[in-house]
Structure formats: C-alpha cells, structure tokens
Amino acid sequence: MIRFALNGRSTEVAAPSGRRLSDVLREDLGLTGTKVGCNAGDCGACTILLDGEQVCACLVSLGQVEGREVTTVEGLSPDGMLSGLQQSFHRHGAAQCGICTPGMVMAAASLLRRNHRPSQAEVEDALGGVLCRCTGYRKIVEAVLDVTPAPAPKPPRVGTAVGARLSKLDGLAKITGSERFGADAFPADCLWLRAIRSPHASAGFTLDSFKALRRRHPGLALVLTAADVPDNGFGIYPDIKDQPVLAQGLVRYRGEAVLALVGDRVTVEGIADNEIPITWDPRPPVTEIEAALAPGAPVLHASHPDNVLIRGLVKKGALETGLAQAAVRASTAIETSWVEHAYIEPEAGYARRAGERIEIFACTQTPYMDRDEVAHVMRFDPARIRIIPSACGGGFGGKLDLSLQPLIALAAWKLDRPVRCTYSRPESMRSTTKRHPARIRAEAACDQEGRLLAFGMEADFNTGAYASWGPTVANRVPVHATGPYKVPHVLARSRAIFTNGPPAGAFRGFGVPQVAVAHEALMDDLAEAIGMDRLEFRHLNALRAGDETATGQRLTASAGLARCLEALRRPWRRALGDVETINRTGGALKRGVGIGCMWYGIGNTSLPNPSAMRVGISREGKLTLYSGAVDIGQGSNTIMVQICADALGLPVGAFRLVTGDTDRTLDAGKTSASRQAFVSGNAAKAAGEDLRRQLLRMANMGEGAKLELGEGRVLLKEAGRRKTIELGKLEPAGPEGDVLTGEGRFDPPTTALDKEGQGVPYATYGFAAQMAEVEVDCELGSCKVLRIVAAHDVGKAINPTQVEGQIHGGIAQGLGFALMEEYVPGVSENLHDYLIPTVGDLPEIEVIIVEDAEPLGPYGAKGIGEPALIPTAPAILGAIRHATGARIARLPATPERVLAAIAAEGEGRTK
Ligand code: FES
Numbered sequence: 058m059i060r061f062a063l064n065g066r067s068t069e070v071a072a073p074s075g076r077r078l079s080d081v082l083r084e085d086l087g088l089t090g091t092k093v094g095c096n097a098g099d100c101g102a103c104t105i106l107l108d109g110e111q112v113c114a115c116l117v118s119l120g121q122v123e124g125r126e127v128t129t130v131e132g133l134s135p136d137g138m139l140s141g142l143q144q145s146f147h148r149h150g151a152a153q154c155g156i157c158t159p160g161m162v163m164a165a166a167s168l169l170r171r172n173h174r175p176s177q178a179e180v181e182d183a184l185g186g187v188l189c190r191c192t193g194y195r196k197i198v199e200a201v202l203d204v205t206p207a208p209a210p211k212p213p214r215v216g217t218a219v220g221a222r223l224s225k226l227d228g229l230a231k232i233t234g235s236e237r238f239g240a241d242a243f244p245a246d247c248l249w250l251r252a253i254r255s256p257h258a259s260a261g262f263t264l265d266s267f268k269a270l271r272r273r274h275p276g277l278a279l280v281l282t283a284a285d286v287p288d289n290g291f292g293i294y295p296d297i298k299d300q301p302v303l304a305q306g307l308v309r310y311r312g313e314a315v316l317a318l319v320g321d322r323v324t325v326e327g328i329a330d331n332e333i334p335i336t337w338d339p340r341p342p343v344t345e346i347e348a349a350l351a352p353g354a355p356v357l358h359a360s361h362p363d364n365v366l367i368r369g370l371v372k373k374g375a376l377e378t379g380l381a382q383a384a385v386r387a388s389t390a391i392e393t394s395w396v397e398h399a400y401i402e403p404e405a406g407y408a409r410r411a412g413e414r415i416e417i418f419a420c421t422q423t424p425y426m427d428r429d430e431v432a433h434v435m436r437f438d439p440a441r442i443r444i445i446p447s448a449c450g451g452g453f454g455g456k457l458d459l460s461l462q463p464l465i466a467l468a469a470w471k472l473d474r475p476v477r478c479t480y481s482r483p484e485s486m487r488s489t490t491k492r493h494p495a496r497i498r499a500e501a502a503c504d505q506e507g508r509l510l511a512f513g514m515e516a517d518f519n520t521g522a523y524a525s526w527g528p529t530v531a532n533r534v535p536v537h538a539t540g541p542y543k544v545p546h547v548l549a550r551s552r553a554i555f556t557n558g559p560p561a562g563a564f565r566g567f568g569v570p571q572v573a574v575a576h577e578a579l580m581d582d583l584a585e586a587i588g589m590d591r592l593e594f595r596h597l598n599a600l601r602a603g604d605e606t607a608t609g610q611r612l613t614a615s616a617g618l619a620r621c622l623e624a625l626r627r628p629w630r631r632a633l634g635d636v637e638t639i640n641r642t643g644g645a646l647k648r649g650v651g652i653g654c655m656w657y658g659i660g661n662t663s664l665p666n667p668s669a670m671r672v673g674i675s676r677e678g679k680l681t682l683y684s685g686a687v688d689i690g691q692g693s694n695t696i697m698v699q700i701c702a703d704a705l706g707l708p709v710g711a712f713r714l715v716t717g718d719t720d721r722t723l724d725a726g727k728t729s730a731s732r733q734a735f736v737s738g739n740a741a742k743a744a745g746e747d748l749r750r751q752l753l754r755m756a757n758m759g760e761g762a763k764l765e766l767g768e769g770r771v772l773l774k775e776a777g778r779r780k781t782i783e784l785g786k787l788e789p790a791g792p793e794g795d796v797l798t799g800e801g802r803f804d805p806p807t808t809a810l811d812k813e814g815q816g817v818p819y820a821t822y823g824f825a826a827q828m829a830e831v832e833v834d835c836e837l838g839s840c841k842v843l844r845i846v847a848a849h850d851v852g853k854a855i856n857p858t859q860v861e862g863q864i865h866g867g868i869a870q871g872l873g874f875a876l877m878e879e880y881v882p883g884v885s886e887n888l889h890d891y892l893i894p895t896v897g898d899l900p901e902i903e904v905i906i907v908e909d910a911e912p913l914g915p916y917g918a919k920g921i922g923e924p925a926l927i928p929t930a931p932a933i934l935g936a937i938r939h940a941t942g943a944r945i946a947r948l949p950a951t952p953e954r955v956l957a958a959i960a961a962e963g964e965g966r967t968k
C-alpha cells in the first residue's frame with residue numbers, strides 16, 4: 058500500500074511500487090488528465106508536480122511518491138474554477154488539439170509557484186521539456202507571461218461571430234484535462250490488443266501453432282492472423298486496396314503488423330516477442346527510389362512490375378520554346394527525407410459489439426472513411442459500423458489512414474467483448490504513414506526583365522510499401538510545380554514509387570512542401586542572375602486574379618500573393634539592411650534573409666469533395682450543430698459554430714455541438730487538404746440559412762427579421778412586428794428530438810484534368826509569403842532561425858486567433874522539415890532520436906493576415922492548415938544561402954550538410 062497526497066487529498070494505492078505513476082494515475086485512479094505520449098521522458102505530456110516541482114510521471118515509480126505530494130492537472134481546478142493560468146491559456150488560444158496542454162499547464166504552474174513574474178527566457182526554459190506539435194509554442198508562452206486576472210471576453214454580438222477572436226468552444230476540456238482522447242475512455246471489461254510487427258523491411262514468414270503459447274498464457278483470449286480478416290486489404294482509393302490488415306506470409310516494411318494478441322493487459326504485455334511462433338525469412342529490402350527503379354529490382358506489387366504506383370503530368374505550352382526564348386535559365390536538384398507526423402497522441406481507442414453492429418471509439422481525422430474501410434475489411438454493410446471519434450491529439454494527415462480500427466473491430470466482434478489498444482510511441486512511428494521523401498529536378502527560365510517564361514520539373518516520390526495517399530501526392534504535385542507564379546510554358550511530371558519504406562501518406566501539404574523548396578530555390582537563382590531583388594522578382598511574377606495557371610484555370614478572384622508580398626516589403630528591406638550591417642563585423646556567425654512563397658489548392662484534386670451539415674433546434678430552444686467535420690486541433694468545432702450562428706442570426710452561446718459520430722452527423726468528409734473551413738464552412742452556413750428560412754416562413758417574416766431565442770420559443774422581429782414561434786408545441790422529429798432542422802451541403806466546383814493535366818483542379822487557392830532571418834554558425838554548421846514574418850491570404854479569417862495559431866504551428870513544422878526532421882526506420886523511432894522543434898527552437902513570429910475574399914467561400918474564407926507550413930522551409934533555406942552562399946541540396950539542413958554545402962560553395966568559387 059503506497060500512501061501519498063494527491064491533489065491535496067490523502068490517497069492509498071495498492072499496487073506494485075515499480076509501476077509507472079502515469080499508469081497508476083490514469084488506470085487505477087481515473088485521472089486521465091495526465092497524458093502519455095511516449096512513456097520515455099521525451100514528450101513531457103505526462104508532466105505533473107511532485108512536491109511542487111515538475112516531473113514526468115512516466116519516469117516516476119509509484120514507490121517514489123510514498124509520503125509525498127502529487128499534483129495533477131485535475132488539482133488545478135478542483136472546484137471547477139479555472140486557475141488564472143488556465144484562464145490565460147483559454148484566452149490566448151494556447152491549446153489546439155490539447156494533448157500536450159495538461160503537461161504544458163503543469164510545467165508552467167511549477168514555474169509560477171517559484172517565480173510570479175518570469176521573463177520570456179525563464180518561461181521557455183520551464184516549458185523546454187514539453188513538446189507541442191500543433192501550436193508553435195508562441196501562444197503558450199504568451200499565455201504564461203500574461204497570467205493576470207482578466208474579465209472573460211464578451212461573447213460576440215449576434216451577427217458578428219465571423220471574424221471574432223472567440224475562444225475555442227471546446228477549449229475548457231483541453232485545459233482542465235477532462236478531454237477524452239483515444240486512450241482516455243473505455244468500458245471496464247475491455248480486453249487489451251497488441252499487434253506483433255515485423256522487425257524486417259522485407260521478409261517472408263511462416264506462423265506455427267499458437268497452442269503452446271495459449272497454454273503458457275491462459276489470459277490470452279485470441280490470436281488474430283490474416284486468416285481471421287474477411288477482406289484483407291484496405292486503402293484510400295476504392296480501386297487500390299493493397300495494404301493488408303495483417304500480413305500474409307510476406308512483409309513489405311519494418312513495422313508491418315503480422316498478428317495481434319488479445320487478452321488481459323498484463324498477459325498480452327507480458328508475452329515476449331521471442332515467444333511468438335514465427336519464422337522469418339529476411340530479404341534484401343529496396344529502400345531508395347533509385348534502387349526501386351533499377352532494371353531487375355525486386356517488385357513490391359505484381360500489379361506494378363516497374364514499382365511505379367502512378368504518374369502525374371501537367372503540360373502547358375512548349376517547355377523547349379520557353380527555354381529557348383529565355384535570357385536566363387536556372388536549374389536545381391533537391392532531395393528530402395521521410396518525415397514523421399509526431400502527433401503527441403499515439404493511436405488509441407476501443408471497439409465493442411452492439412448487437413449486429415460494431416462501435417469504434419478512436420482518434421481519427423476521417424470518421425466516414427474509417428466506417429467504410431472497416432466495413433469493407435469485415436464485409437459488413439457500412440450501416441453496421443459506427444465511428445465515434447475521440448478527441449484527436451494531433452493528426453496532420455497521419456490519422457487519415459486506418460491504423461488500429463480494423464484490429465480492434467475484428468477482435469471485439471469475434472470475442473463479443475470490448476477490446477482496446479494504444480500504440481506505443483515506437484509502434485506509432487514504425488507503423489504509420491510518413492511524408493514522402495522526394496527527389497526533384499527542376500529548371501526555370503525568365504526574360505531580361507525577370508518575367509518567367511518556362512518551368513520544367515521531374516519529381517519522384519518514395520511512396521513506401523503501400524499506396525496510401527501516393528496518388529494524391531502524384532496528382533497534386535504537378536499542379537503546384539511552378540509555385541504561385543504565372544508561367545506560359547510548363548512541363549511537370551511526377552511519379553510515386555514503391556519501396557520497402559514505411560507507407561508514405563498524407564502529411565500537411567501532400568507533396569507541395571517538397572516542391573516549394575525547388576521552385577523557390579529557382580526563383581532566388583533567377584532573381585540573382587538578372588540582378589533583381591528576390592521579393593520583387595516574385596511580386597512581378599505572382600499569379601493574380603485574371604491570370605491563367607499551369608492547368609489552364611483562369612483565376613477570377615482571391616489570389617492575394619501580391620498583397621502578401623507588399624505586406625512583407627518593409628520588414629524585408631529592413632532585415633536586408635540589418636543583416637548587411639551585422640555581417641560586416643566578420644566572424645563565424647553569418648546572418649541571412651530568405652523568402653518563400655506558396656499557393657495551395659483547397660480540397661481534393663479534381664475529385665468530388667462534398668460536405669453536409671445539420672443544425673437542429675429542440676423544444677426547449679437549444680440549438681445543436683451536428684458536424685461530421687472532425688476537429689484535430691485546428692479549431693473547426695469553433696468556426697463551424699461561428700459560421701452557422703451568423704447564417705442563422707442567433708448567438709454562438711446558444712449552440713451545443715455533436716461532432717463526428719457517424720450515427721449522429723452527416724458526412725462532412727475528411728479533415729485534410731485544408732478543406733474544412735471552405736467546404737464544411739459552406740455547408741454549415743447553408744444549414745444555418747436553411748433553418749433560418751424555415752423560421753422566417755413560419756412567422757411570415759422577411760429576410761431582414763431579427764431572431765431571439767427564449768425558453769422554448771423563438772421571437773422574430775421586423776419593422777415593429779413581433780412574432781413568437783412556440784417550439785414546445787411542435788412535434789419532435791428524428792432520433793435527436795429536434796423540432797426543426799436545417800441542412801446544408803457544398804461540393805466545390807472543379808473539373809477533371811485531361812491527359813495533359815489541363816482543367817480546374819480546385820475551386821480556390823490559398824496564397825502566402827513568408828520571410829525568415831537566420832543565423833548560421835559557419836564553423837559548426839548550426840542554424841538558428843531568429844525571426845519569421847508570415848503574410849497569408851486566407852480569404853477571410855473566421856477566427857483570427859485560430860488562424861494565427863495555425864500559422865505558428867505550420868511554421869514550427871516547416872522549421873522542423875527544413876532543419877532537423879529525418880525519420881530513419883530502425884534508428885529514429887522515438888521522440889528522443891527523432892527531433893521535432895521545442896519551444897527554444899521557435900523564433901519570434903509576426904503574422905500578417907491578408908483577406909482577399911473568396912466569393913465562393915463562407916463569408917469569403919478559404920483555408921490555412923497546410924498553407925501555413927509550405928513557405929517556411931524555402932524561406933529558411935533561402936536565408937542560409939543568403940548568409941553563406943551555400944545551396945542545400947538535401948533536407949533537413951543538418952549541421953554536417955550545411956558545412957558540406959558551405960565547403961562545396963567555397964570550392965565552386967575557387968574553381
Ligand atoms: S509520456 Fe512521459 S515524457 Fe512522454
């Protein structure tokens with residue numbers, strides 16, 4: 058029996074003293090506010106206070122807390138009243154997905170106990186052990202520096218919710234730790250599932266009998282193998298179901314699941330890997346693009362004998378003609394690495410059987426696709442699957458593919474017992490999708506005045522062992538190849554190539570971040586060659602309304618790149634001047650300024666992309682938005698209500714939300730491709746307008762009528778007339794018991810691309826320009842990003858605080874992509890060896906929001922999720938080059954690569 062004070066109360070726990078405190082808090086004491094992201098002391102999500110000092114609860118054993126004082130996030134607001142620190146987090150929008158938030162709050166609380174007025178450096182020091190993958194840390198630091206009693210901001214007046222800095226409607230649960238992520242809720246009688254995965258990137262295998270294993274471990278209830286999977290293939294595309302749920306005799310990447318053990322948790326976790334009766338026959342893996350394309354290379358899938366999954370093409374004009382007319386030409390070749398999503402919440406959830414149906418509670422970005430895929434695997438009608446999304450502790454594209462869902466569903470179905478699973482950090486990193494490594498060669502040419510004439514690109518993407526989102530990347534890349542510039546002659550080709558790497562999938566940008574590195578390097582080269590300022594070169598060539606893109610699409614509105622660049626002019630010129638002065642002092646530290654631009658098509662590429670939303674009003678006068686758009690931290694829960702409230706003409710405070718449950722919402726599509734604000738936002742607007750129309754019709758009022766909600770009634774006023782609709786007298790309809798419902802639907806107008814890639818792939822595009830100031834240590838090769846100014850055309854900022862948060866977070870991921878992130882299977886499969894930016898890596902960030910309204914968007918909005926990341930790496934790499942002359946050909950720009958590039962540049966100059 059271990060005794061200690063927990064959140065001010067004496068507590069006794071009868072458990073082995075060697076157990077992790079995080080596990081005891083969560084599993085035995087139900088305090089799931091303490092999150093677990095790694096179980097290794099790397100992420101800090103489990104930060105608690107031990108005698109007032111921050112510690113990682115996953116590194117503290119139960120025995121160590123005997124007689125001591127433990128404070129968890131639940132202890133900060135014991136009576137439901139938020140602490141000043143928590144209020145500040147809420148006010149500043151410091152929580153996005155919220156999985157890191159309890160750890161951040163506890164680390165900050167520890168600091169504030171000893172230091173009431175910390176400096177920014179002290180705050181950053183105190184938060185240095187807690188990783189956040191969403192926020193870019195800036196708003197968290199602001200929140201900790203601003204813990205002052207402040208009145209709650211007034212809710213926006215009716216009709217002014219769009220554009221208001223409304224705090225997240227689901228924010229309090231994230232800040233108090235009461236939010237339920239995938240591992241936080243499960244039925245008491247759940248069994249535990251653990252997948253056994255391949256240690257080899259390529260191997261055959263045979264399974265022997267499991268009888269002896271089951272005899273040795275009576276708590277083992279089930280061993281799932283490929284033979285148990287009715288249709289053992291899944292995948293994003295209806296015609297490419299190439300990934301097995303459980304491999305059958307052959308594995309194609311390290312981390313592929315071959316079987317699953319199900320039973321009580323102690324038993325399942327206690328079975329050693331070498332007890333599994335499996336015989337491996339390892340084969341030499343093909344891990345690089347070059348090797349996979351070589352004549353005679355092993356074939357990954359018989360359906361693709363050349364290992365090429367798919368090719369993409371955009372052809373406009375005649376590249377050779379454009380090149381021949383040019384005064385100046387430039388070419389580049391870049392390579393990028395595998396990049397891991399590194400969301401702090403590993404995949405987790407449970408499934409249970411409900412009669413002839415299966416219910417799955419798990420983290421996801423795409424409940425309806427999960428429903429259909431699990432139904433496909435189980436050979437069920439989709440109506441027999443219910444997906445109830447948990448809160449999603451970060452996704453960034455990595456939770457668009459199935460992970461544990463089919464495994465827990467199959468096990469729960471077979472055993473008729475609820476089954477849960479939580480991936481370990483290494484398992485999550487090994488088994489799930491990555492950003493595609495790219496090998497890009499590109500050239501561009503312009504006339505003497507700097508006008509672009511031609512652009513050519515050959516881009517190969519390592520798509521790993523299975524297709525996943527490879528076709529999406531291959532199709533999106535050529536469309537975006539030129540960057541946001543008008544070019545008359547274009548030839549852009551892409552290929553997605555199978556290897557024995559992890560499946561490469563969706564990751565914030567679908568290949569465009571890699572391509573942007575190439576086109577922005579070329580813009581710098583051309584500008585330099587004709588002696589033009591790099592920003593002005595881009596401004597001259599920027600796509601504007603009225604221009605035609607490389608796919609022949611005429612942009613009619615909302616193409617705000619030129620405005621973004623104009624907004625950067627002053628900071629750009631000032632920074633160039635500052636850097637010149639500083640560099641004159643000599644020494645190993647050199648400063649540079651770089652600029653990166655981007656455009657990004659919002660939503661699917663030339664594919665239907667519909668979203669539907671419903672809003673209902675109950676007899677009591679309560680409004681509910683039933684939204685199938687999963688909020689993965691980006692804030693769609695809040696902005697959907699803001700949009701719907703203004704469309705309906707009622708206050709945001711009158712709404713409650715039902716999100717993602719496939720039994721209770723309409724299909725709003727996946728949370729990806731930066732589409733929710735534009736596509737689902739339009740659907741939420743249309744749903745609000747539909748309900749408003751019904752109320753106006755019932756009261757016989759005109760468009761301009763004002764609505765007010767009372768208890769059980771709606772009051773309508775227009776030109777001195779008043780009318781009341783008594784909701785209590787209306788008959789409830791449907792399972793939710795609403796008396797009236799409005800529905801809305803939107804599908805962006807696009808067309809298919811023809812065989813030369815001509816058409817209208819997207820209804821609208823986001824545009825942006827970012828500039829970075831970077832200091833390079835020319836002796837060590839290390840780079841420190843000092844400042845970023847980011848100007849983004851978002852059409853309309855539905856919630857400016859959230860837009861800023863997305864930009865901060867995108868910049869953090871872009872910085873990681875540029876300077877440090879490189880996933881190597883078998884080497885960097887944890888958050889110790891795989892580096893993501895910490896609070897100390899983030900520079901000062903200035904955000905400039907440009908609103909070039911999109912006529913098709915809800916109140917003019919487009920999207921910001923992916924655009925936020927894309928220009929960052931090009932801006933940083935441009936700054937390194939400006940500082941040192943070094944061209945970085947391989948990302949990330951680690952110190953060795955920077956030093957090698959500086960040396961190569963020096964040799965070039967000598968020659
Ligand atoms: S879970 Fe404890 S540090 Fe990551």
Ligand code: FES
Nearest residue numbers: 154157189190191
């Ligand atoms: S808000 Fe920090 S990890 Fe998502």
